Amino acid sequence: MDIELIRRLSIPAETKVVLCVLDGLGGLPGPRGRTELEEADTLHLDRMAEDASLGQTLPVGYGITPGSGPGHMALFGYDPLAYEVGRGALEATGIDFPLGPNDLAARGNLCTVDAEGRITDRRAGRVATDVTAELCERLSTIALPGVEVFVLPVREHRFVLVLRGEGLSDALTETDPQREGVPPLPAEATVPEAQRTADLVNEFVRQARALLADREQANHLMLRGWSTRPALPQLPELWKLRAAAVAVYPMYRGLARLVGMEILDAGDSLQTQMAAVEQCWDEYDFFFIHYKYADTGGEDGDFHRKRQAIADFDDHVPDVLKLKPNVVVVTGDHSTPSSMAAHSWHPVPLMIWGDHVRPDHVFRFSETECARGGLGTMPAKEVLPLAFAHARRLTKYGA
């Protein structure tokens, strides 16, 4: 649904909607001809499926393998092709850095250069995270005119640079030459308005190089993925409700924060996540529950771990249902078949359960069954509008 149409039709209501995202949920058949989800013990999900509408989502489009950013943007109701979260912004988001409207973020790599300044190792020997943390502190002392500077460690040689100030532009080239044997490139403005930003970045790099010059390894850096905070319509305002997120991994908290959800202290397990939802049940109308471990097992090519992760989620389904939500959505942000050990383009199982649901002839929550479900194959960005419709949070279009 178009954002402006949502804004026009959305109305407040006394209903609760829960969106459960099993990251990387969709799979492919394993050795016994059934997928991870199909082999998992999912008693509670299957019981819900008996009364639910089932279908499958296309996260971005036919044949398109989504990253986590676009996968979640779609589930939050935004066209992931229209609202693109830049790599720098996503990386900042992924370490819980609250990006502001005047922030410009980049992904940084520490690298090693020789005496002539030529890159000899683009990853600085994958330097330890705590060394990177120490160097980031050193780099945070750099002062630039008119902007604040944040340098934050991510993992190994990776860090995030954020410049905060008026009028910064992301129309810059990357300083990473993508190969060794040459020096890092200067940042260049790709539009005239970005010249001041380019100058600031190059001054940052000059000072950084001086600060790191005493080191043999990790004595220089490269910057790429320039991006500002994406201008996303805020979900609570768009839908006229209070929205909360419970996520163990910072990336997903960050994505929820970008669309205006409040972040609950969710601990580090499904148990603590569910407890947080229960505790704040009266304070919000919409809860986004993110569960990472289906994806982790898939990414690692571990069929059984993915299957078990899904079964573990199933154990906590009653924790949601006992709160008497009006509508529960269960789906994934993309597929991660363990046979591919990667994200994939395959459609994702979808279930909408609760008030005013039209049941179909499909009674199990699985890839094969969802492909025959009453909801058909639908764009992921339409899932939230559909869920909110079931929660009577969308009024009639036209007289």
Place this chain on the structure above:
Amino acid sequence: MDIELIRRLSIPAETKVVLCVLDGLGGLPGPRGRTELEEADTLHLDRMAEDASLGQTLPVGYGITPGSGPGHMALFGYDPLAYEVGRGALEATGIDFPLGPNDLAARGNLCTVDAEGRITDRRAGRVATDVTAELCERLSTIALPGVEVFVLPVREHRFVLVLRGEGLSDALTETDPQREGVPPLPAEATVPEAQRTADLVNEFVRQARALLADREQANHLMLRGWSTRPALPQLPELWKLRAAAVAVYPMYRGLARLVGMEILDAGDSLQTQMAAVEQCWDEYDFFFIHYKYADTGGEDGDFHRKRQAIADFDDHVPDVLKLKPNVVVVTGDHSTPSSMAAHSWHPVPLMIWGDHVRPDHVFRFSETECARGGLGTMPAKEVLPLAFAHARRLTKYGA
């Protein structure tokens, strides 16, 4: 998928994709309640279907009956509503004329006029093709300032005119008045920049009339469907691969050529087509195999001939599979139900077979089964992106 997104996400890979187009594949039930495809003996296609993802395509849109041009543009991955191949260009393409970027093509009809120049027969009594060929040779002697003139026979009274030169425009009215009893119309420029082209065309018509004046029948001509070569992004460049077409009919070779495929010498039967694919297997990443006779039977309203044509194709399926392609697509460019003896708007059966395919609960390749397949009903223009995703030729969108 948007063309620019394809350009951005496509990557080279060591995989082979085969697109089999059974022209006019989709049908409607015959006297025994089953379609041509359902009654055909399709042992090999059905065996593939057991492991495949099935669905159906919408070639252009709901209710829209496609011509061969849009039907194929969609299967080549182009939005047929955005990339229209003009009738003159299609007709030139259909006789294997290699249209260049400076070419302006029109469909021509020989017609018969009376002593006052009024049309008495718009089709010149469907004059024999070899007479038309002879007259085209005569008309090819016409000289115009600054342009080359090509006049080529098609069939019966139909021919193609191509003018080749800088700055020609297709913004012209047609000279065919669409009725008898009046003279052919002059070509008129519909924008000022087309005036020179209109003058050239009218001069061509004047000279042509003089050259044909000695004849009783086919003593004049009419021109319509002005079109230049459409500016189509070229498939090999877009997808970063080598693409080849094997087609017995010139129209389909021409359409493949318009999108940049190389045309293999494919002989005049499925046997010679398959031999050509096998011979060139190592030289290309993508093969388009066009099979005409399902459509021919349908167009002629001959249920049994269409059924038999489909069964004949099925016999050659092992010739494709023995080459060990990574992905095979089997579909049609549109439906041609023999009960309608014409193209129709009905969705077309679709099968995607090969690597990373998610099988569904559907085990036969037929209209009824494909309508329940795991791929759902999808736009035909998304088929190629989906096939190339399965062949790992699309990288991830977003981080």
